[in-house]
């Protein structure tokens with residue numbers, strides 16, 4: 290295994306080799322770094338003070354051209370937070386979370402960890418989905434997920450955040466169309482393309498950040514040229530037909546996470562929800578893939594609100610379905626590299 294993928298190898302038993310609660314907390318961060326993030330920018334950093342953990346955005350790894358409001362950054366932080374908390378739960382560590390306004394970071398998440406005595410149904414725990422989850426941009430099958438799964442996911446909705454899983458053809462096709470138009474629009478901006486090209490990597494990259502082109506179905510030889518190609522050409526204009534087929538024919542469900550408020554705290558909460566859904570899906574061997582353009586670009590989010598007749602603010606759209614082809618993992622910085630000592 291290449292070094293930049295080593296973060297995916299976690300031995301669950303190693304937790305018990307950690308001598309202090311603080312060391313155990315460091316161990317939990319190994320699960321947090323496996324979260325998804327916009328462009329695989331991994332915009333998170335942790336600091337641990339005894340039994341208190343702070344999760345902060347890493348501004349150096351922001352992607353300002355595609356994420357000027359930092360929405361994706363905080364959604365990604367929410368995904369990392371959820372992984373951390375799921376791991377804490379598995380190892381019977383209780384937690385108390387606080388979202389704190391902060392001058393430097395906008396918002397910081399403070400997590401206080403405590404030992405607890407309760408036990409868990411270990412084999413079924415969501416922690417086991419964390420190292421298996423990956424964004425899968427391949428075709429999905431027509432086969433539908435079980436009703437029970439759909440209900441479970443829909444029931445994660447609450448007063449702050451809502452989840453819609455759409456498979457009614459006319460609405461799904463309209464949503465797909467909005468997503469595609471938004472992608473093309475986003476790619477019209479040359480600064481957006483330049484930033485994306487820096488995160489698109491060859492299939493044999495040693496980088497710990499960014500997305501190997503294989504994740505977009507690009508073979509190794511072409512993967513060396515893909516970043517340059519994307520920098521100068523709006524490739525989404527060329528792949529419009531293919532993308533339409535992917536989202537309309539080969540995507541049985543499109544999901545929308547939306548929130549009552551539209552601030553950093555609600556973005557973190559939307560991220561937590563997405564990660565929960567992605568992990569629940571993984572447990573059922575279902576694939577997921579987020580689509581950010583319609584949320585981020587111009588006023589496309591208003592078209593979505595109109596379509597689903599909701600005044601909640603859409604924060605993330607994602608594909609959901611079974612797939613025969615499973616994508617590989619993307620590289621990661623290790624827990625040590627994103628933790629302040």
Ligand SMILES: Cc1cc2nc3c(=O)[nH]c(=O)nc-3n(C[C@H](O)[C@H](O)[C@H](O)COP(=O)(O)O)c2cc1C
Nearest residue numbers: 325326327328329361364423424579580581582619
């Ligand atoms: C907030 C957010 C937005 C994303 N937007 C897109 C997107 O628009 N298109 C896409 O192909 N992938 C998108 N992704 C998926 C990331 O590219 C992916 O999570 C990252 O490359 C890491 O790979 P992994 O999810 O397989 O671990 C998004 C992920 C997050 C968390």
